[in-house]
Amino acid sequence: MTIVPVPHLDKLVVQHADLQPHLQALQAAGVSSHNVGQSLLGRDIVALKFGxxxxxxxxxxxxxxxxxTATASLIDLATHLQTSPPDWLSQVTLMLVPMLNPDGAQRLSxxxxxxxxxxxxxLALASPEGKILNDLVSDFAPxxxxxxxxxxRWYRAGIDGLPATLSFLATAADPDRKVGETRSKAMALIGQLLQDMQIEQKVGVGRYSDEYNPRCFGDAIAAKDIAVxxxxxxxxxxxxxRQEARRLTAEWLFFACEKIAIQQLSQDTTCYLSIPMNQDKGCADLVIENVQLAPDVLADVVIRGDKVDPHSDQRVIDDIGDYQHLHAYQRVDAAGMQPIPMLTYWIEQPLFLDDDTYRKLIDMGYIRFAGDRELLEVATFWPVDWRNSRVEPQAALCRGDKATMALGQDESIQLAIICGQVIPL
Ligand SMILES: [Zn+2]
Structure with missing residues (x-):
């Protein structure tokens, strides 16, 4: 069974307008849908119903x-259920709400x-979106x-596993995180599908922390004895x-609904409890190994960037220390190198910045730019670290600082990192 992804939703963030053509197509094809309310700024929130x-x-x-990501999965699933309705659909009623927070989606927030x-x-239900979800749970009684x-993307499946492409939690229903009948049913379903779909053979799978927080919806709904x-x-x-996670989630939802429909549910929690715990900050965008921070002080420098966009140049020094064990999407060895204090290039006449000029400037000790931005013509794909004022050259690397630095030996630059990107010198 394959669920084909619908077109145009393979984006870093899907927004309300992206969703509308798909909702309209589903409605036109006869899928039951209704408006369950509006976001604070008046965007419609829609539920699709099957069975x-x-x-x-x-x-x-x-x-x-x-x-x-899962908004796309829900649309993929809905489209699949509409075009190839399975027999078991008569045994369930599915309510799918893709995008509960369209205003946040619009602002990438x-x-x-x-x-x-x-x-x-x-608990407070101060947001219209929270009220909508709360009402849905009360009225629909799932x-x-x-x-x-x-x-x-910093989560890792266990301390030595792969990046966690999917993580699951059978949400706790009380502060003691008791495993009663309903919660163990949820655990068993997660475990059963992991085995059936062989997800762990394909990607890293983590188990999410089950700390109980009554203000979280999952926990609040679980407290009503609903399997969450x-x-x-x-x-x-x-x-x-995240197209891999999108595809797997759509299929996971399909099989989960099937098991529920045919009531092929167990209470066996063994497989679920063997999923490695999600490790927060178990991965990094870039690790620079073995930097000589001071005489006799060697450490790894960990760089992480924007949460959503892995190609963003908003990368900072996030950790300094022993990070040999981290999963790094990129790793460079700086053995024998130390940070070299670098200057800010002040632009007051036109500068055509191509790779060659960039390399020459770095060689002269300039790594960031300030001054009159109008005069800068960028003709390189390398990022530009633009500042509002001159930054004092300093040899120390500091957590939280923008990940722009030069490393080398005896003032000779061997490695340049600009906005978290390694520059081939
Ligand atoms: Zn979230």
């Missing part, structure tokens, strides 16, 4: 506006338009709830728009 059977499943995505984290609003998110499964779509190397 009319006794086992009710609710799935929603993108309550964090910048976490859109986690939060809603008032700055509220909808997933910490389950037996199963699938809470679909994205996790950043959190799915976190993550990164896979060379897959910036």
């Amino acid at each position: 009319s059977g006794p086992h009710r499943v609710l799935a929603w995505s993108q309550m964090h506006g910048d976490e859109s 986690r939060y809603n338009a008032a700055g509220i984290d909808i997933n910490r609003d389950a 037996h199963w709830a699938f809470n679909l998110h994205d996790q950043d 499964i959190l799915v976190e779509c993550g990164f896979a190397p060379d897959d910036p728009a």
Whole structure:
């Protein structure tokens, strides 16, 4: 069984306008859909309904506006169910809500338009989006709830595993995280599908922390004795728009609904409990190994960038220390090299910046730019570290600083990193 991805949703962040043609196509094809409310800024939030059977499943995505992978999965699933409805569909009622936070999606933000984290609003219900989800749960009374998110690409499946392309959690229903009948059913379903779909043979799979937070929707819904499964779509190397996680999540949802429909559910939690725990900050964009920070002080420098866009040049020095064990999407060895204090090039006459000029400037000790930006013509694909004022040259590397530096021996530059990107000198 393959679920074909619909076109045009293979983006870093899917927005409300991206969704509309697909919703309209589904509606035109006869899929039951209704408006469940509006976001704070008046964008329609739509639920798609399939089947009319006794086992009710609710799935929603993108309550964090910048976490859109599973929105595409829901549209892929809906399109598949519409074009090739499986026999078991008569046994379930599925309610799919793609994109609960369209305002956040528009601003590429986690939060809603008032700055509220909808997933910490389950008790206060201050956000219209939180109220919508709360009402859906009350009115629809699902037996199963699938809470679909994205996790950043620093999560790793266990301390020595792959980047966590998918992570799962059978959400706890109380502060003691008791494993009662409902929660163990959720654990068993996760484990069963991992085995059936052989997901761990394809990508890194992590188990998400089950710390209980009553303000989170998953936890609040689980407290109503509903089986809640959190799915976190993550990164896979060379897959910036998370299409692997999108595809696997769509298929996972399909098989999960099938198991629920035919009631092929167990209570065996063994497989779930053997999933390695998600390791926060277990991966990095770039690790520069063995930098000589001072005489007799050797350390690795860890660089991470924008949470959503792996190609963004907003990268900073995130950690300094022993990071030999990290999974790095890129690693360079700086053995024998130390940071070299670098100057800011002040632009007051036209500068045509191609690779050659860039290399020459670096060689002369300039690594960032300030002054009159109008006079700079960029003719290189390398990033440009632009500053509003001159930055004092300094030999120290500091956490939180922009990842622009030169390393070498005796004032001779061997390695240049600009905005987190290694520059071939
Ligand atoms: Zn999230």
